[in-house]
Amino acid sequence: MAGRLKGKIAFVTGGASGLGAACAARFLAEGAVVTIADLAIEGTSAGGPGSLHRRHFDVTDEAAWEAALAETVREFGRLDILVNAAGISLDGDDLEHCTPEIWNRTIAVNLDGVFLGCKHGVRTMKAFGGGSIINFASILAKVGDGGSIAYTASKGGVRLLTRSTAVYCNRNRLGIRCNAVCPGYFETPMLTNYFATQPAATKQNLIAAQPSGRLGQPKELAGLLVYLASDESHSCNGADFVVDGGFTAA
Secondary structure, three states: OOOOOOOOEEEEEOOOOHHHHHHHHHHHHOOOEEEEEEOOOOOEEOOOOOOEEEEEOOOOOHHHHHHHHHHHHHHHOOOOEEEEOOOOOOOOOOOOOOOHHHHHHHHHHHHHHHHHHHHHHHHHHHHHOOEEEEEEOOHHHOOOOOOOHHHHHHHHHHHHHHHHHHHHHHHOOOOEEEEEEEEOOEOOHHHHHHHHOOOOHHHHHHHHOOOOOOOEOOHHHHHHHHHHHOHHHOOOOOOEEEEOOOOOOO
C-alpha cells in the first residue's frame, strides 16, 4: 500500500548512503517530503513539493540543527519525522588502540549527534502536536564487540537516550514518539570499508555466521522505518527494534 506517509515532512541525517539512503528513498516513495542531511552532500539543493531535498549537514553542530529545522518549518510548514541515521565507525577502535581522538569523534557523531537531533526535533515537533523520531542504534548496543569499543559505547548510549526521550515526551504530553532500530550486518558502504581493512576471510566468516547465510540488504530495513514513521505505530514508543536476521537470537 503506497502513500503511507503522504503529506508528512521528514528530515533524515546520514541519508546520502547506506541505510539512511534506503530510508529516504522509501519515505519518498510513500509520499513524504524528504530532506537528506549529510556531510557527503555539497551545498543545498531542493525541488518542488514531494521531491527529495539535499543539505550539507554536520550532526555535531548545534547551530546547524537549529537552522536546518527552522528552515524546514519555514519551507514546508512543519516537521513530522526525524531519522537520526548518521554514524561512523573508525579504524583502530579496539580497546588497546582506541585513541582519545577516535573515541571523541565516534561519540560526537554517533551519540552527541543523536542527542542534538532529539533535542531540537522535540523542540520543533511539539509546536505541531507530535511526530516520530527514529534513532539508529545497532545490535552492538546489545552485545559486546572487542573490536569496536567507541562504536558499541555510542550505540548503547543511543538506546537509553531513545528511551529517555520517549519518557520525557510522554510525561509532558507532547505527542512525540521516539524509537530506535538496531540493525545487524547490512551490506552498506560502512561495512564494505571495514572489510577492506581486514583479512580476506573476514567477510566470508561474518556471512557464514548469519542465520540467513547472507548480509542484510538496506531495503529490508526500510519497511520497518516506514511503519515507525507512520501513524500505524502510534503505540510504539521508547522501544528498540532488532533487525539482524536472527543473529543475536542464538
